[in-house]
Amino acid sequence: MQRFRPIFHYFNLQDKTSDSEVKKEKKGPAKKKKPKLLNKFDKTIKAELDAAEKLRKKGKSEAALQAFNEILKSYPHSPRAKYGKAQSEDDLAEKMRSNEILQRAINTYGEVADMPNPPADLVKLAIKRQANRQQFLGHIKRSVVTLQKLADRYPDDVSIKNELGVSYLLLGDNDNAKNVYEEVLALAPNDGFAKVHYGFILKARNQIAESIPYLKEGLLSGEPGTDDGRFYFHLGDAMQRVGNKEAYTWYELGHKRGHFASVWQRSLYNVNGLKAQPWWTTKETGYTELVKALERNWKLIRDEGLAVMDKERGFFLPEDENLREKGDWSQFTLWQQGRRAEKSCKQVPKTCALFEKFPESTGCKRGQIKYSVMHPGTHVWPHTGPTNCRLRMHLGLVIPKQGCKIRCANETREWKEGKVIIFDDSFEHEVWQDANSYRLIFIVDVWHPELTPQQRRSLSPI
Numbered sequence: 001m002q003r004f005r006p007i008f009h010y011f012n013l014q015d016k017t018s019d020s021e022v023k024k025e026k027k028g029p030a031k032k033k034k035p036k037l038l039n040k041f042d043k044t045i046k047a048e049l050d051a052a053e054k055l056r057k058k059g060k061s062e063a064a065l066q067a068f069n070e071i072l073k074s075y076p077h078s079p080r081a082k083y084g085k086a087q088s089e090d091d092l093a094e095k096m097r098s099n100e101i102l103q104r105a106i107n108t109y110g111e112v113a114d115m116p117n118p119p120a121d122l123v124k125l126a127i128k129r130q131a132n133r134q135q136f137l138g139h140i141k142r143s144v145v146t147l148q149k150l151a152d153r154y155p156d157d158v159s160i161k162n163e164l165g166v167s168y169l170l171l172g173d174n175d176n177a178k179n180v181y182e183e184v185l186a187l188a189p190n191d192g193f194a195k196v197h198y199g200f201i202l203k204a205r206n207q208i209a210e211s212i213p214y215l216k217e218g219l220l221s222g223e224p225g226t227d228d229g230r231f232y233f234h235l236g237d238a239m240q241r242v243g244n245k246e247a248y249t250w251y252e253l254g255h256k257r258g259h260f261a262s263v264w265q266r267s268l269y270n271v272n273g274l275k276a277q278p279w280w281t282t283k284e285t286g287y288t289e290l291v292k293a294l295e296r297n298w299k300l301i302r303d304e305g306l307a308v309m310d311k312e313r314g315f316f317l318p319e320d321e322n323l324r325e326k327g328d329w330s331q332f333t334l335w336q337q338g339r340r341a342e343k344s345c346k347q348v349p350k351t352c353a354l355f356e357k358f359p360e361s362t363g364c365k366r367g368q369i370k371y372s373v374m375h376p377g378t379h380v381w382p383h384t385g386p387t388n389c390r391l392r393m394h395l396g397l398v399i400p401k402q403g404c405k406i407r408c409a410n411e412t413r414e415w416k417e418g419k420v421i422i423f424d425d426s427f428e429h430e431v432w433q434d435a436n437s438y439r440l441i442f443i444v445d446v447w448h449p450e451l452t453p454q455q456r457r458s459l460s461p462i
């Protein structure tokens with residue numbers, strides 16, 4: 001059973017916690033009321049339900065499933081037994097790594113709400129878990145429908161709306177997610193979970209200044225679900241873009257909380273233990289032959305790229321990740337996530353042929369191979385790449401004599417025609433193009449040299 005990774009702007013990240021001291025206005029944990037899972041009838045068969053549940057908690061999922069089924073044979077209207085059956089199927093699906101059994105569990109969770117007189121707490125637990133398991137299987141639209149029905153049933157429960165908002169984000173439907181979090185904040189103006197997610201949405205809509213108070217107040221709330229690297233990342237980024245020097249305070253806090261490897265290295269999809277430094281030499285990477293091939297053939301690569309630039313066919317596409325403060329920056333991609341773009345390679349066949357011997361680049365599922373043209377007057381905001389699993393090579397093709405530079409961490413360098421520079425783009429980097437003519441480079445991402453062959457095969461694409 002594979003874990004589903006949605007390819008959207010919003011991902012489910014494993015919540016990380018740290019024992020580091022954090023300077024937050026953090027409330028003490030509120031005592032949660034124990035959920036009421038038994039209706040009047042189920043209280044009369046509590047001993048049988050407890051015995052079945054004991055089996056489940058001991059990891060005996062098959063025996064637990066059989067026990068709950070036996071209870072349902074005798075008492076088919078028991079909501080708690082139905083929920084126990086769903087949980088046992090859920091456990092068994094995990095144990096057997098079976099999506100088929102998991103789908104049965106999803107269906108059974110849904111049946112809990114239709115039982116006679118189910119306690120509200122039991123319904124909420126069952127349907128939230130149903131939606132969670134639907135998301136696991138990649139059935140995001142179904143999870144939205146599931147949670148919307150639950151929200152309609154309990155319209156004043158903001159926790160349901162908060163989860164509904166997340167489902168919309170996983171679907172890539174930021175507009176509906178925004179509407180949901182506005183409803184939550186109308187009901188509960190201080191809800192930290194809603195605030196960070198609402199701020200996240202505003203930031204994605206390029207409402208930079210507006211996003212800051214929501215992200216900041218949400219993080220300061222310390223509520224469950226707010227201590228997430230994405231929110232530190234986007235709060236700091238938003239602050240940098242409005243010139244607020246407090247950005248690095250939040251990056252430092254994100255580092256102390258265990259979300260970032262360092263204040264400079266803020267990628268979120270990482271393999272622990274890899275060598276981390278902003279700039280690399282060719283020797284340090286071990287990719288000497290690739291660098292030699294790039295530098296030996298730089299004019300060929302340049303000339304094929306220039307020929308494509310001369311064609312008005314839209315091969316060079318504008319940068320679309322909202323990384324520019326100003327200017328004109330376009331890219332022409334040959335490989336993306338380890339997949340060759342055949343139409344693009346037809347335009348630059350000799351360049352693409354050079355890479356047949358270099359799987360460290362063509363097979364890098366967390367990178368790209370592309371041309372990048374940047375015109376005068378362009379500034380690229382300080383930003384970080386998504387992962388520490390790659391290094392990025394830049395080959396200078398057409399470089400103005402002055403005015404073009406790149407900073408990675410606290411060191412700034414310039415490109416030279418026919419020469420490769422190598423950096424780790426999981427570290428903060430920034431670009432200026434203040435020349436009087438365009439700058440053309442060739443970008444080649446490669447696997448981090450310390451990744452094993454097994455890791456390179458198994459890592460998911462980004």
